[in-house]
Amino acid sequence: MTEMVEVMIDSVRVSLTNQQRIVLLRELDVERYLPIWIGPYEAEAITISLQEIEIARPQTHDLLIQTLEKLQARLTRIEVVALRGDVFYGNLVIESANQSISIDARPSDSIALAVRAHVPILVARDILQTAGITPEPDMQQESDETALEHSSEQETTESRERLSVFEEFLQNVELDDKKDDKSVDDPSDDDPLNPLQ
Structure with missing residues (x-):
């Protein structure tokens, strides 16, 4: 058996x-x-x-x-x-x-x-x-240390990439279209907590 x-x-x-x-x-x-x-x-x-x-x-x-x-x-x-x-x-x-x-x-x-x-x-x-x-103990420890060293570099690069995509999106948004669109919520409309009214 x-x-x-x-x-x-x-x-x-x-x-x-x-x-x-x-x-x-x-x-x-x-x-x-x-x-x-x-x-x-x-x-x-x-x-x-x-x-x-x-x-x-x-x-x-x-x-x-x-x-x-x-x-x-x-x-x-x-x-x-x-x-x-x-x-x-x-x-x-x-x-x-x-x-x-x-x-x-x-x-x-x-x-x-x-x-x-x-x-x-x-x-x-x-x-x-x-x-x-x-897993080999040495390989596991090395990979953990390497991951820690490179994680901040990788996070910075990823953050930059995300920000650049967001910047491109913002550049392509046409503000005139938003003013005419009544389906978009305007925070200034009838909001008693909005100090801009």
């Missing part, structure tokens, strides 16, 4: 280069991470549940949890059991009528369900050893 390791969701991220979503799983006892590429809908489903955002109507993953409850079954855990090529494979482990049933499922959907059902996320140890990422 494969040895399983419990992990938690560290974060859901978006790649800046290609806008792909990644769920980053982290081992509980060791600083080792497992990145799994996921679709935008699954990323949204995971994020909504992690942030406990209330939605008016149930999403697909909410619907499945509710269906299990109505059938007097419950999700007990999810497992990431295999990695073939670049594709992760997972299982939903469901308990129903005193039986444990394992159902093949994509890890992204499984994780979205685990967050809703508050059940453990388990990953096969060999997957963590193969695809897991352990």
Whole structure:
């Protein structure tokens, strides 16, 4: 039997280069991470549940949890059991009528369900050893120091760029059009707190 390791969701991220979503799983006892590429809908489903955002109507993953409850079954855990090529494979482990049933499922959907059902996320140890990422302490410290050094330079450059865009916008605004437009709020109209009246 494969040895399983419990992990938690560290974060859901978006790649800046290609806008792909990644769920980053982290081992509980060791600083080792497992990145799994996921679709935008699954990323949204995971994020909504992690942030406990209330939605008016149930999403697909909410619907499945509710269906299990109505059938007097419950999700007990999810497992990431295999990695073939670049594709992760997972299982939903469901308990129903005193039986444990394992159902093949994509890890992204499984994780979205685990967050809703508050059940453990388990990953096969060999997957963590193969695809897991352990940050090197020296690299982490250097990257933190470098980030601090360059952050103020970057913030200044970004601020200048934003200001130049704002300046261009202001130069293109025609004040005459605004005077004739009655839909634009004029702060001087009937404002008892306005000292310019």
